[in-house]
Amino acid sequence: MKIVSIDGTLGTVEIGGIRRKADLSMVDNVKTGDYVVIHAGFAISVMNEEEAMSTLDLFEEIAKKGEELDRQ
Amino acid sequence: MNGSTKPVITLAHGNGGSLMHKLVNDVFVRAFGGTLAANPADSAILEINAGRIAFTTDSHVVTPLFFPGGDIGSLAVNGTVNDLAVMGARPVYLTCGMIIEEGFPVETLERIAASMAASARAAGVSIAAGDTKVVEKGAADGIFINTSGIGVFDGEAMGRAPRGLSSIRPGDAVITSGTIGDHGIAIYAGREGINFETDLKSDCAPVTALTMAAMSASPNIRIMRDPTRGGLATTLGEFAAGQSFGIEIDETRVPVRDDVAGACELLGFDPLYVANEGKIVLIVPSADADSVAAALRKIPIGAGAAIIGRVTGDHAGTVSLRTAVGGHRIVDMLAGDMLPRIC
Amino acid sequence: MKYIAEFRNHAAGAGLAAMIREAVRGRVIRIMEICGGHTITIFKSGLRELLPEGVRLISGPGCPVCVTHNTFIDHAIALSALPGVTITSFGDMMRVPGSASSLQKEKARGADIRICYSPLDALEIARTEPGRKIVFLGIGFETTAPGIAATIKRAYSEGLRNFTVLGAMKTVPAAMRALVAGGEVGIDAFICPGHVSTITGLGIYEFLARDFNTPCVVSGFEPLDMLRAIHMIALQLKEGRAAVENQYTRTASSDGNPKARAILDEVFVPCDVAWRGIGVIPGSGLAIAPAFGAHDASAAFDIRVPESHEHPLCICGDIMRGMRTPHECGLFAKACTPENPVGACMVSDEGSCATYYKYARPA
Secondary structure, X not given: OXXXXXXXXXXXXXXXXXXXXXXXXXXXXXXXXXXXXXXXXXXXXXXOHHHHHHHHHHHHHHHHHXXXXXXX | OEXXXXXXXXXXXXXXXXXXHHHHHHHHHHHHOOOOOOOOOOOOOOOOOOOXXXXXXXXXXXXXXXXXOEEHHHHHHHHHHHHHHOOOOEEEEEEEEEEEEOOOEHHHHHHHHHHHHHHHHHHOOEXXXXXXXXXXXXXXXXXXXXXXXXXXXXXXXXXXOOOOXXXXXXOXXXXXXXXXXXXXXXXXXXXXXXXXXXXXXXXXXXXXHHHHHHHHHOOOOOEEEOOOOOHHHHHHHHHHOOOOOEEEEEHHHOOOOHHHHHHHHHHOOOHHHOOOOOXXXXXXXXXXXXXXXXXXXXXXXXXXXXXXXXXXXXXXXXXXXXXXXOOEEEEOOOOOOOOOOOO | OOOOHHHOOHHHHHHXXXXXXXXXXXXXXXXXXXXXXXXXXXXXXXXXXXXXXXXXXXXXXXXOOOOOOHHHHHHHHHHHOOOOEEEEEOHHHOOOOOOOOOHHHHHHOOOOEEEOOOHHHHHHHHHHOOOOEEEEEEOOOOOOHHHHHHHHHHHHHHOOOOEEEEEOOEOHHHHHHHHHHHOOOOOOEEEEOHHHHHXXXXXXXXXXXXXXXXXXXXXXXXXXXXXXXXXXXHHHHHOOOOOEEEOOOOOOOOOOOHHHHHHHHHHEEEEEXXXXXXXEEEEEEEEEOHHHHHHEHHHHOOOOOOOOOOOOOOOHHHHHOOOOOHHHOOOXXXXXXXXXXXXXXXXXXXXXXXXXXXXXXXX
């Protein structure tokens, strides 16, 4: 979920327009715009956007190969 | 709580005497005024010019009573209107029976009545008859509303009413009039322990314009239904159960709003099982699929109409979903309550 | 939705399926996943259909609800009968059958039992209702335990003596060791839990690769994540390697979340605990440390918990260890259904039986 505002150790997080509060005390150095994994009301991890992009790139590459296979 | 100075419903209001008479006049006749056919008497006498009529009943219980996009009143009216409309009928008359818990605020009752009147006007129906009973505290959860409804088969829709389950054939197309899961999530958002903020509203609305549009685009609609409790999955499951055909839908084609999808991710729900109150699902001959979908999209509440799948000769009796990665899974009917998932 | 929809697409699924087929080349490999979220993804996405015949996916004890011992439910129900006690719980515990009843049934009979999304909600009830004794049912693995620990810390620092936790938290590595060392199931590789790993880091799985020659890959929860993780496993096995690898790099790092682990170490101590259907696994549980003993519900109330018993025909234990499948259970889809569950595997959305029933029951 995306952090849209921070107030001390509490944050407001958002997914698809749905907002709720989450406790940020277990993650460090977060700022608005960061993506976090929320579990039972707590943020437990911050998404590494660089790694996310490289995972997506990998899947895109595989998808292209997949489409080629389909055409054969 | 008693002790406030706001007027509340008491047992005396339900006993048939002058207090009840006054209540009926002040609240119901005043609100339903424009729609109340004839004068209130023991029965309404209605002129109906038709050999066949559609006739249905439904009782409504909802918590909370007022929610974004609607309330128990609009739900009670539209729910019954929609049950008539999906049969191909034009809804004309409704009755309204209320069971009210002692101590219920009159002001709230007035709000509900006003909402019912507004919904009835918007749906083009008259509230022809009604009944009010008051029960002791604890015997009802605030208010229960029953609506019965009559619909007629006339005008352009005549002869075009859906043929029913037995007319469904492999190859037929499955269409939804719009996004699924809006109502159920809007209701859930305000409930105990689930607090999250959203602008999401229930889609509670009469679907008559949609059903009429569909029938004018195709004289051979197989079946239409409004996927309320149990959602799209349960409705499709009911179509397929015990039949010689199966239904396959494509996950990537089922329209779901971002906020509904987000809420479902959060709660561990599946939008396929979440209730809708202003949508229809239809099965139509494949040749008519595009024109029916286009006709639905011309109606404001049908803007998101989509062809989502096909009837098939395979896996008879069951509904199957082609997933976003190309696998398949069975879509069962809703079993038990959906509870928010944690891990 | 950003970062979710992009992980679902037909072509990439087909591509990964082909890559897995290439790496497996007719061998049989048995892969166990021990995370409820993974069980759900496999079924919801119809992943098995995309995999070659030789890849067998076995569901392990990854559902914290399913591995919670019967005694715990019975204990919670007994507490709910005490005057002034409010039981607070995650939603998925409500319908789990104890020896004679369930929390949901007791709630219908008038017990004060409330569903909470977070232990912080339960703490808030303790603040706003000082006259009631709030007991939070602490279920979960390393993903959930830190949040429960943080909540206990907060209760302690605020002096909220009416807040206690009945704990059944468990840790995953000891269970994985028991599964592999037992040798009954024949596991060739593990798909490691995604969110547990964000807390623990990857080091906890090293012993499996090193001492048991079992490849381990941490996977995300999207279907493409899991297909890629299976591919990574297949490559390891093909090349005769056994290592701990990470597919879920965008969320799980090798070091995990040290801050969360520090809270765990402060509030909890390891203990022996019984896993439903498996038995006692030494050191696999988390008990509340003496310093926070005032918030331990198992000590705070003087009650006798009646002896627990399981339905004699329930084979949830075998199913959770991957030894048998739901179809082999005489009760499955007959006496035991989601509406009337007999065992925990049918109640929780992540339980093997519930997922089989919902997604894979033959017509």
